[in-house]
Amino acid sequence: MIPFSLLAGALVLLVGAANAALPGEARSQLRHYYLMIRSAAYYLPLFARCRAGYQISCGATSNKVSGNVTWVPDGPFINTGKVAEIDTPGVMPMLSSLRYFPDASARKHCYVVPAERHARYLVRTTYYYGGFDGGGAPPAFDQVIDGTRWSAVDTAANYAGGLATYYEAVVEAAGKEVSVCVARSAATPPGRSPFISALEVVPLEGSVYGAVNFTAYALSTIARHGFGHNGSVIGDGSFPVVESQASVATEAFWNKPPEDVFRRGLTTSRGKSLDLQWPPAPLPAASYYLALYFQDNRAPSALSWRVFDVAVNGQPFFAGLNVSTAGSMVYGGEWPLSGQTTITLTPALDSPVGPVINAAELMMVVPLGGRTHPRDVIGMEALARGFLNPPSDWRGDPCLPKGKSWTGVTCNEDPLARVIAINLTNYRVGGSISDHIANLTAVSSIWLVGNNLTGPIPDMSLLHHLVSLHLEDNGLTGPLQESFGNLTKLQELSVQNNNLQGTIPRSIRNRAMVDISFKFKYTPGNNLS
Numbered sequence: 049m050i051p052f053s054l055l056a057g058a059l060v061l062l063v064g065a066a067n068a069a070l071p072g073e074a075r076s077q078l079r080h081y082y083l084m085i086r087s088a089a090y091y092l093p094l095f096a097r098c099r100a101g102y103q104i105s106c107g108a109t110s111n112k113v114s115g116n117v118t119w120v121p122d123g124p125f126i127n128t129g130k131v132a133e134i135d136t137p138g139v140m141p142m143l144s145s146l147r148y149f150p151d152a153s154a155r156k157h158c159y160v161v162p163a164e165r166h167a168r169y170l171v172r173t174t175y176y177y178g179g180f181d182g183g184g185a186p187p188a189f190d191q192v193i194d195g196t197r198w199s200a201v202d203t204a205a206n207y208a209g210g211l212a213t214y215y216e217a218v219v220e221a222a223g224k225e226v227s228v229c230v231a232r233s234a235a236t237p238p239g240r241s242p243f244i245s246a247l248e249v250v251p252l253e254g255s256v257y258g259a260v261n262f263t264a265y266a267l268s269t270i271a272r273h274g275f276g277h278n279g280s281v282i283g284d285g286s287f288p289v290v291e292s293q294a295s296v297a298t299e300a301f302w303n304k305p306p307e308d309v310f311r312r313g314l315t316t317s318r319g320k321s322l323d324l325q326w327p328p329a330p331l332p333a334a335s336y337y338l339a340l341y342f343q344d345n346r347a348p349s350a351l352s353w354r355v356f357d358v359a360v361n362g363q364p365f366f367a368g369l370n371v372s373t374a375g376s377m378v379y380g381g382e383w384p385l386s387g388q389t390t391i392t393l394t395p396a397l398d399s400p401v402g403p404v405i406n407a408a409e410l411m412m413v414v415p416l417g418g419r420t421h422p423r424d425v426i427g428m429e430a431l432a433r434g435f436l437n438p439p440s441d442w443r444g445d446p447c448l449p450k451g452k453s454w455t456g457v458t459c460n461e462d463p464l465a466r467v468i469a470i471n472l473t474n475y476r477v478g479g480s481i482s483d484h485i486a487n488l489t490a491v492s493s494i495w496l497v498g499n500n501l502t503g504p505i506p507d508m509s510l511l512h513h514l515v516s517l518h519l520e521d522n523g524l525t526g527p528l529q530e531s532f533g534n535l536t537k538l539q540e541l542s543v544q545n546n547n548l549q550g551t552i553p554r555s556i557r558n559r560a561m562v563d564i565s566f567k568f569k570y571t572p573g574n575n576l577s
């Protein structure tokens with residue numbers, strides 16, 4: 049099992065004055081793995097330079113401006129939860145409110161953000177507890193992206209140190225929305241509520257992290273570091289820091305690193321290899337995406353290049369890398385790592401200068417947990433829209449992650465999960481039953497008993513697997529459709545206590561007469577003959 053707390057980043061400078069040089073800041077960065085390029089870059093989209101996206105301040109009622117970024121209220125993206133204000137002095141504006149979720153019956157609490165199908169997104173969640181519920185320490189819970197349990201959210205250690213915590217992932221949108229949810233887990237104490245302070249969903253350029261198969265995986269950021277900058281956990285004097293004499297056209301790089309990361313780097317003298325213990329904390333055994341950035345820092349000339357080998361934990365990573373003033377990036381898409389990581393740069397035998405390294409990025413490759421068949425997503429979302437007050441967890445992926453399906457929804461375990469049963473008995477749901485229920489072609493059981501549903505019973509002639517349909521005790525109107533008699537697997541049809549009208553279709557009458565196992569109940573109530 050992966051200790052997901054490793055995936056957390058700590059945001060410093062959040063609490064107290066903006067210049068708060070917290071004693072032990074570097075240590076806490078080390079401990080919590082927040083490895084940054086420049087402190088000024090905290091809330092800018094990080095390595096990957098990106099287009100505008102959604103910056104959402106959870107629980108906010110008005111825009112919050114922080115630096116250049118305007119954070120919008122979360123109302124349009126969520127329809128559940130409660131709001132709290134955080135009065136910690138000096139807290140960053142977008143963290144001065146949060147949304148929390150006291151409803152323990154809901155399996156997840158989802159934000160839904162519009163997206164472009166198959167586009168790549170940076171998703172960042174930020175948590176700053178601020179004692180909103182009167183407790184001394186934040187509860188732990190889980191976070192979910194679409195159908196995948198992304199990680200645990202455990203912010204207690206950072207909170208105790210006066211810090212907020214953020215998590216970051218890169219995912220591809222399977223549909224026209226990305227859902228980001230928090231959910232209770234076994235680690236959530238009874239009576240405590242998951243919460244969230246800020247959410248960013250930012251489109252990335254298509255080339256970013258190009259080698260990764262985003263149909264099967266997401267990336268979860270572990271570390272991202274420009275070497276040789278002040279406050280760096282690495283450039284601590286063991287290697288000379290060099291300053292670049294030429295700028296790098298970073299547009300040419302897949303991952304679009306900011307130019308700034310090439311301004312400084314670490315080097316060694318001629319003939320010596322450079323050994324970096326990076327990232328500084330041990331890693332859980334997993335598959336990782338590792339990208340390394342280099343530039344010859346000297347003034348551009350025909351001789352400003354250097355050649356060296358790159359090895360990771362003694363394994364060749366890239367041999368004979370020729371780094372010029374134009375800069376280079378090398379990466380491993382699914383590199384197995386475990387424990388302490390050492391990056392070794394060994395200069396070519398005849399090289400007049402030592403190797404150099406400017407920056408590195410490390411992300412864990414997280415297998416996706418699956419998702420629901422798009423046809424069923426369309427059907428379930430339409431059903432949710434047709435209801436006046438569906439259960440609050442009827443948002444996000446209907447079936448997944450496992451154990452976090454929508455309330456009352458049962459799915460099979462196909463690679464694209466199918467909805468096989470719906471049971472919202474006595475949920476006091478109002479509204480009507482969407483025609484799009486016809487999309488749920490794998491469903492065998494639909495129970496919407498004892499609600500406040502009105503309008504007609506839609507056509508279900510495509511639901512060939514339907515065995516059991518219970519719509520009794522509602523306010524449904526209109527006729528009973530002929531096509532029900534054609535559903536050969538249907539064994540139970542209960543519609544009593546509604547306001548249905550018209551004649552009972554012959555096909556249903558015949559079934560009820562010839563098939564003694566067919567249970568058809570339409571009285572009391574109704575005006576059927």
Ligand SMILES: *[C@@H]1O[C@H](CO)[C@@H](O)[C@H](O)[C@H]1NC(C)=O
Nearest residue numbers: 089091092093114115116117
């Ligand atoms: C933020 O604003 C400053 C000054 O207005 C500008 O120099 C800087 O480029 C902006 N940064 C971004 C990322 O837009």
Ligand SMILES: *[C@@H]1O[C@H](CO)[C@@H](O)[C@H](O)[C@H]1NC(C)=O
Nearest residue numbers: 259260261262263264265416
């Ligand atoms: C990506 O992963 C999916 C799902 O596992 C697989 O079907 C597909 O072939 C993979 N694509 C590539 C290019 O490997």
Ligand SMILES: *[C@@H]1O[C@H](CO)[C@@H](O)[C@H](O)[C@H]1NC(C)=O
Nearest residue numbers: 276277278279280291311312
């Ligand atoms: C880095 O820190 C040292 C000592 O604290 C200081 O002399 C130097 O100017 C700093 N460099 C930058 C680029 O901030």
Ligand SMILES: *[C@@H]1O[C@H](CO)[C@@H](O)[C@H](O)[C@H]1NC(C)=O
Nearest residue numbers: 350353354355370371372373
């Ligand atoms: C390295 O690249 C430079 C051009 O950037 C070229 O002139 C030089 O010959 C190359 N060196 C080797 C050893 O390939």
Ligand SMILES: *[C@@H]1O[C@H](CO)[C@@H](O)[C@H](O)[C@H]1NC(C)=O
Nearest residue numbers: 469471472473474493495516
């Ligand atoms: C649906 O839920 C109700 C109430 O919990 C229960 O009595 C009924 O047996 C369920 N139906 C099915 C098919 O599981």
Ligand SMILES: *[C@@H]1O[C@H](CO)[C@@H](O)[C@H](O)[C@H]1NC(C)=O
Nearest residue numbers: 476477478479499500501502
């Ligand atoms: C059912 O709906 C009607 C009309 O929409 C409403 O007046 C009534 O209060 C609802 N009943 C329940 C139990 O929600």
Ligand SMILES: *[C@@H]1O[C@H](CO)[C@@H](O)[C@H](O)[C@H]1NC(C)=O
Nearest residue numbers: 509529530531532533534555
């Ligand atoms: C039901 O089946 C019968 C015969 O198989 C067919 O004639 C009829 O059109 C069907 N009705 C509907 C509504 O599908």
Ligand SMILES: CC(=O)N[C@H]1CO[C@H](CO)[C@@H](O)[C@@H]1O
Nearest residue numbers: 422423426483484485486487
């Ligand atoms: C994908 C799919 O089956 N979509 C259908 C969902 O239901 C509506 C209404 O019945 C149809 O118009 C869609 O084609």
